[in-house]
Amino acid sequence: MNKGFDLEKKPEIQFQNLDSPKWEEGSPPYSEFRRIISVFFSRPLPVIGLFIIILLILTAIFAPFIAPYDPYKMNILKKLRPPSHEHLLGTDSLGRDTLSRIIYGSRTSVIIGISAIGISSLIGLSLGLLAAFFGGAWYHIIMRFIDALMAFPMLLLALLIASLLGVGMKNVIIALSIGMIAPPCRLMCGVAMSIKENDYILAARTMGMSNFRIMVEQILPNAFPPLLVMITIGLGATILAEAGLSFLGIGIIPPTPAWGSMVNDGYKFLLTNPVLSISPGVAIMLVVFGFNMMGDGLRDALDPRLRGVI
């Protein structure tokens, strides 16, 4: 008898998407978007990150409704109070409610973070795209400029520009945007150089597409996954840098609440009221954690090969 081989029975071939943890009956056999979503939501940390970010944005939008007190209202009689029922995180040296100031501080962080990363990625991506697409002199000039930007600490550069422009939220945004140009530019350049070699670019060129259209319609969408991850993680880094700047007392004009300057204000009263300095730092930490975890989750969902690159 032929034991091992049963020629009558046909082997069953199962197409299974190995990356997708949940294989649902009736779902299309291959949907990139569904796969990304299911990978992203299958792990706890990215979901926690997303939750924190949604919470942050809601807090920033609805700050006046959430905050228990007016963040600018001073009350000298109630200064440096420890946490109590009345003031959950105590009051600062001018008697302002710390919790309300942290809630309003989220606005500063969100506005500066989003605008700075937006401007810097816009500039950085265009420069990187130009450098990679045209090569030659373009590449050398842009990359030497980027190398020079990277040879100088980002925080010091932002400090320099912020002090050059003077105080104000707009100037902090400009300073951080210039300071953050290098990473998106280098990433875009690297990704675009590899995409450029593909045959579909050649095809597009044969069809008579203009250089601009090839860059915008062919290269940019294909470079999208790593860029999205970089921008998410970059948002966290920008918020950290903004906190550093406002900790040094540069940029944000004093009565406006900003987490970094709140840490610095509390530093003087570390012995009397440590919560004052520690609580804004926890807020910074949570937000940056949220962005980092979401970035990691997106990276693993979009393209696990990017691990270590970004």
Add this chain to the structure above:
Amino acid sequence: MDETGFWSSCYKKFFQKYKMTTYIIRRLLMGLLIVLIVTIMIFLFMRLLPGDPLEVYINQSDMSNLSPDQLQQLRQKFGLDKPMPIQYIHWISGVFRGDFGRSIYYDIQVRRLIVERLPVTIHLGFLAFILSGLLGISAGVICALKRGTWIDTVVTFLANIGITMPSFWVGIILIYLLALKAGWLPVHGYTSPFEDFWLSTKQVIMPVICLSLFSIASLTRLTRSSMLEVIKQDYIRTAWAKGLRERVIIMRHTIKNALIPVITVMGLQIAFIFGGSVLIETVFNIPGVGRLMTQSVMQQDFQVVQAGALIIAIVVVLINLIVDISYGWLDPRIRYE
């Protein structure tokens, strides 16, 4: 005889023979170019500052009722009367002679300020760099080797937390816990290790932890993922299959290959540590280059900012060069071209 062919073959032979040397020379020239671009950028930034740097000097030395003639003399003393390109050339040629100009705020030679402050930052930065390299890489390797166990979970989580904490805030918490509450370490200050080694070590502990925290955490994450990537490779399976000892596989085949991306990032961390020193030296009241730069930026002391920027750029470029050269030792596939 085809003469051009002769010369180009000569050049090729020379290039083949001294590949490494020509590579290093070319990289050094490129580094020089980058340093020049940095100085030009900083120079332009400082000169575009609104306000007259001389005003700072006049205000702080209480000479508000100077005649225009005396003002002109002061301008000449600090070289502010000439057009900008001439000022730049004057400054850069001074640098080659070891003359960085004169600080407007402190009214002493910038070189003296730098010589005084730079060793402090290098001392802290070097310790932080070594600590982050040692701890970050070993934690990442341990995580990757013990993947899935509780050690991996805990260390990875700590690393994820570590990259999110603002360094200045960690400094404040450390001061609160270790200095104010426990009283083990001095609150702030800096002493040279040659003066009082014990006190210096005690003062240096907290700043070095703060400076290296981000680097430790990010290197741990990077080493871990890089190790996991390498472990999957076929050559590791081959190494197992041919019966090599585990230690040899881990040390020679896995770690060495996994370190290639890690070394790149370590080079980039140098600029980051310098940037962090701006904050940390403010928190711990340490007289280093970072704090000098912060103060000088705010006081519009352009000579000091220029000199500091030049030195930071040189250090960063040199260390990146060393990193690039060390690639070849780690990965012979990389050719110096």
